Amino acid sequence: MTPDDIAARLGLPVEDVERVHRLAGDGPSAPLPAKADAPAILDRLAVPRDDAAEIMAAWPDPGSPLWTPELRQLLDRSTALVRADLGGYGWLPPGPELPRERGLAWRHLYVYGFLAMVGVVMDYHRDHGIPEAVSWATLADLGRNLAVDRRMNGEGWPVMQAWLTLHARGGVYELGRLQHQRDDTAIALHIPDSGPLTPEAVDASLDEARAFFPRHFPDERYSAFSCGSWLLDPQLRDYLPPGSNIVRFQQRFELEPYEEQEGLDGDVEVLRFAFRSLSTPLDRLPRRTLLQRAIVDHLKAGGHWYWRRGRFAI
Numbered sequence: 001m002t003p004d005d006i007a008a009r010l011g012l013p014v015e016d017v018e019r020v021h022r023l024a025g026d027g028p029s030a031p032l033p034a035k036a037d038a039p040a041i042l043d044r045l046a047v048p049r050d051d052a053a054e055i056m057a058a059w060p061d062p063g064s065p066l067w068t069p070e071l072r073q074l075l076d077r078s079t080a081l082v083r084a085d086l087g088g089y090g091w092l093p094p095g096p097e098l099p100r101e102r103g104l105a106w107r108h109l110y111v112y113g114f115l116a117m118v119g120v121v122m123d124y125h126r127d128h129g130i131p132e133a134v135s136w137a138t139l140a141d142l143g144r145n146l147a148v149d150r151r152m153n154g155e156g157w158p159v160m161q162a163w164l165t166l167h168a169r170g171g172v173y174e175l176g177r178l179q180h181q182r183d184d185t186a187i188a189l190h191i192p193d194s195g196p197l198t199p200e201a202v203d204a205s206l207d208e209a210r211a212f213f214p215r216h217f218p219d220e221r222y223s224a225f226s227c228g229s230w231l232l233d234p235q236l237r238d239y240l241p242p243g244s245n246i247v248r249f250q251q252r253f254e255l256e257p258y259e260e261q262e263g264l265d266g267d268v269e270v271l272r273f274a275f276r277s278l279s280t281p282l283d284r285l286p287r288r289t290l291l292q293r294a295i296v297d298h299l300k301a302g303g304h305w306y307w308r309r310g311r312f313a314i
């Protein structure tokens, strides 16, 4: 089947399907784990019960009627695309956005791709001497993202499906409170949704990274920690107390001059991370916390929020 056939039969943009085939080439895909092992693996990956049940129900068994040949081929080439970049750490969408309401195979296609990569990336971690506990903590971001996406009624998935290929390629590691992404000369910091961002937890995670990267990636040289986030918008200081965790996190960084980034709208990102909804009208958003009130009041007054980048020396 050519990419054109697949795109036509699935009703997806031809250029998106062509991209998958171009990047995957004839490279190897990766097999899914044995179905009998899957419940235990999903558990280790912190996949919530509802999602785990769906994933098991739509498992791409050879005879499953949920999986058309075109969908199977898309899964195969999408997995090959991710595998071809094993060890990479750039942003890599695994394939086209899928209309997930069309069924469980559509809904979880990139989750199956992630599961197929678990064995491959665990081998990559092992080759780098990375402790198994770090591997599982890192890969369990799958479950965290599925849980958040359910809260978001699926609105979060287009970004999450691309984010999760970093984990599947050995590009990001969860060390304590923060996730650390290998980047060209800096370690890029990411903040998972997992409780308060206390300075002590951040310090401990940074210390862990200072030891981790020279030990496991001795050929790579990092001179700084970097971060790109809504959390670094200095306007937040007009609303949050100086002792708040967000303001104290900001104080670590030297900000780069603001640059608009394609596909990143600060107003959308604050809604994503402070409300977990991109489509609720401002008047209907909750006002439970100081931050939530600040975000809505600022937007209602005609203000905007910005995605800012910053760094500090290791």
Ligand SMILES: CC(C)(COP(=O)(O)OP(=O)(O)OC[C@H]1O[C@@H](n2cnc3c(N)ncnc32)[C@H](O)[C@@H]1OP(=O)(O)O)[C@@H](O)C(=O)NCCC(=O)NCCS
Pocket (backbone or CB within 6 Å): 190, 191, 192, 193, 194, 195, 196, 197, 198, 228, 229, 230, 231, 240, 244, 245, 246, 247, 273, 274, 275, 288, 289, 290, 291, 292
């Ligand atoms: C980063 C994060 C852990 C900071 O939370 P924190 O440690 O509680 O931060 P602060 O101490 O600065 O909080 C100050 C106020 O803002 C509120 N607040 C902070 N983050 C919030 C969030 N994401 N949603 C709603 N309210 C939030 C706090 O509850 C507090 O208000 P209160 O005094 O009325 O309770 C939190 O925002 C979070 O989990 N975000 C999701 C992940 C994320 O944004 N990652 C970065 C992606 S680029």
